[in-house]
Amino acid sequence: MELIKNEHFLREYLSVDETEDIDLEVEENLQISLLIANFDIFSNRKITAKLKENSSLSIAVADFSRGKGNFTVEADILGKVASFEIRGSSLALKNDNKRFDIHLIHKFGNSKGLVSLHGIAGGKSQLTFDGVSSIEKGAKKSNTRQEAKIIVIDSSAFCRCSPSLEIDENDVIASHGAVEGRLNDMELFYLESRGIEEKEARRLIAMGYLSPIARYFPNQIQEKILTSAEGGI
Amino acid sequence: MGLLEIKGLKVAVQEKEILKGVDLKIAPGEMVALLGPNGHGKSTLLASIMGNPAFQVKEGSIDYNGENVLSLSVDKRSKIGMFLAMQNPIEIAGVNYSDFLKSAMNSHLEKKLSLFQFIRQIEGAYKEMGIPFEMAQRGLNEGFSGGEKKRNEILQMKLLKPSFAMLDEIDSGLDVDAIDVVAKEICKEREAGTSFLVISHYARLYDLIHPSRAVVMINGRIVTEGGPELIKRIDHEGYEWIHRELGISVEKEIDTPMSNTSIGVCATKEALDGTH
CATH class of the missing domain: 3.40.50.300 (P-loop containing nucleotide triphosphate hydrolases)
Structure with missing residues (x-):
């Protein structure tokens, strides 16, 4: 993990093709951004984070690697007005079996959480998103959102999304949404009706799922993300 | 006939x-x-x-x-x-409008447009349609109002002839x-x-x-x-x-x-x- 930006209350770390676990304590008033890109091997990995008052942690995960394993994130919001976000895009191909488990616990109020994952499963791969966001009693005015979208591009691939919420406090905002399925016929029809061949239409839609994650990364990694997405599809 | x-x-x-x-x-x-x-x-x-x-x-x-x-x-x-x-x-989330236009226009041509030709053509069309050129960088119809979508349909018609x-x-x-x-x-x-x-x-x-x-x-x-x-x-x-x-x-x-x-x-x- 490389520290690529270090300003007054702002740190940005980049981790490319690393597999070791990460344990972060985000001190009061600090903002950390963690950029994780995998192009090589997918294996078990665990990110643990504790967020103190008025701190924030944003994680971006761009996963274009091959392999099997569980990518686990456990984030605890341990102070008020703290904010946790994770955005991820994953491409599973061949015999990959990838599982993303994201657990977020809001223990204090006025805190924000966002879990947003996009994936494409092709070949004989399996791609699973499992998310649990909890808001504990007393964490009033917390706001948490979970969303997951996976599309399957080959009939032999498998996907599952199960975002869930556990809420023990009334005064909160919580929402979740999951989409799993095949490429949408109407989206394909729209693109093809403009002359775009089916193969190219599928590529455009798939890139639409995978490429938005790139903008969180530095330039040279952005390029690699886009080439890996293109190449994979 | x-x-x-x-x-x-x-x-x-x-x-x-x-x-x-x-x-x-x-x-x-x-x-x-x-x-x-x-x-x-x-x-x-x-x-x-x-x-x-x-x-x-x-x-x-x-x-x-x-x-x-x-x-x-x-x-x-x-x-x-x-x-x-x-x-x-x-609406197709994440599909960039200008990437889409480029694929669509090129699919009608034997020789693909250069980036310069492409930008020049679409810039002119956006102007004539009264659509802000920045919209070319948004997702395909993503978050467009009803009226914006319709103008963009005509924009596509202009470009695809x-x-x-x-x-x-x-x-x-x-x-x-x-x-x-x-x-x-x-x-x-x-x-x-x-x-x-x-x-x-x-x-x-x-x-x-x-x-x-x-x-x-x-x-x-x-x-x-x-x-x-x-x-x-x-x-x-x-x-x-x-x-x-x-x-x-x-x-x-x-x-x-x-x-x-x-x-x-x-x-x-x-x-x-x-x-x-």
């Missing part, structure tokens, strides 16, 4: 027949208004001509310049010059100024030789684009046709007279005259909901 020739076209959605034998011929250079009460199959006809997979063609034929359209994939239909501006253009364009309620959701912009573009394309088949519920659009002919679809068939005076008559009287004069009983409730605002009921939705 007609540009477009449809014979005995029967189309179903999930086994519910919506088009029950449509015959329609359009000659090169014509601008045809497709009129009819809501829920009688106008949009279904346009979608079927373009090849929307939600509709199954059960019988009949569609020829375009003598070529059998029904045997062509959707992208090939576009490549031979057909275009459909959709009533509800779909079809020989036959079908416009499905292109004016709904547009304010008066935007209708003028869109109508101007339609007239410009027509002068350049494009033929049109246009659905609208508003006489205003037809006043601006001057259709050469109007056809009326009732119960999934074209039941009558005439000159521009037919549009005026329907605008003033609605569709009641069709029952009186032609002896055709309209199977569904007739909606209000065309110049009134209507929310719209589509035949497909009704068939799927099984509401009749």
Whole structure:
């Protein structure tokens, strides 16, 4: 993990093709951004984070690697007005079996959480998103959102999304949404009706799922993300 | 030979027949208004001509310049010059509008556009359509207002230069100024030789684009046709007279005259909901 930006209350770390676990304590008033890109091997990995008052942690995960394993994130919001976000895009191909488990616990109020994952499963791969966001009693005015979208591009691939919420406090905002399925016929029809061949239409839609994650990364990694997405599809 | 020739076209959605034998011929250079009460199959006809997979063609034929359209994939239909501006253009998250335009334009060309040629062409088209150029960097129709989507449909038409364009309620959701912009573009394309088949519920659009002919679809068939005076008559009287004069009983409730605002009921939705 490389520290690529270090300003007054702002740190940005980049981790490319690393597999070791990460344990972060985000001190009061600090903002950390963690950029994780995998192009090589997918294996078990665990990110643990504790967020103190008025701190924030944003994680971006761009996963274009091959392999099997569980990518686990456990984030605890341990102070008020703290904010946790994770955005991820994953491409599973061949015999990959990838599982993303994201657990977020809001223990204090006025805190924000966002879990947003996009994936494409092709070949004989399996791609699973499992998310649990909890808001504990007393964490009033917390706001948490979970969303997951996976599309399957080959009939032999498998996907599952199960975002869930556990809420023990009334005064909160919580929402979740999951989409799993095949490429949408109407989206394909729209693109093809403009002359775009089916193969190219599928590529455009798939890139639409995978490429938005790139903008969180530095330039040279952005390029690699886009080439890996293109190449994979 | 007609540009477009449809014979005995029967189309179903999930086994519910919506088009029950449509015959329609359009000659090169014509601008045809497709009129009819809501829920009688106008949009279904346009979608079927373009090849929307939600509709199954059960019988009949569609020829375009003598070529059998029904045997062509959707992208090939576009490549031979057909275009459909959709009533509800779909939003495709994450697909960049300018990437989409580039793929679409290149698919019609033997030699791909250079980046410079591409930018120059689209920049000009955005300007003429009064669309901020920044919108080219947004997701495809993502978060666009109804009016923005419609303007962008016409933008695509300008860039793809079809020989036959079908416009499905292109004016709904547009304010008066935007209708003028869109109508101007339609007239410009027509002068350049494009033929049109246009659905609208508003006489205003037809006043601006001057259709050469109007056809009326009732119960999934074209039941009558005439000159521009037919549009005026329907605008003033609605569709009641069709029952009186032609002896055709309209199977569904007739909606209000065309110049009134209507929310719209589509035949497909009704068939799927099984509401009749």
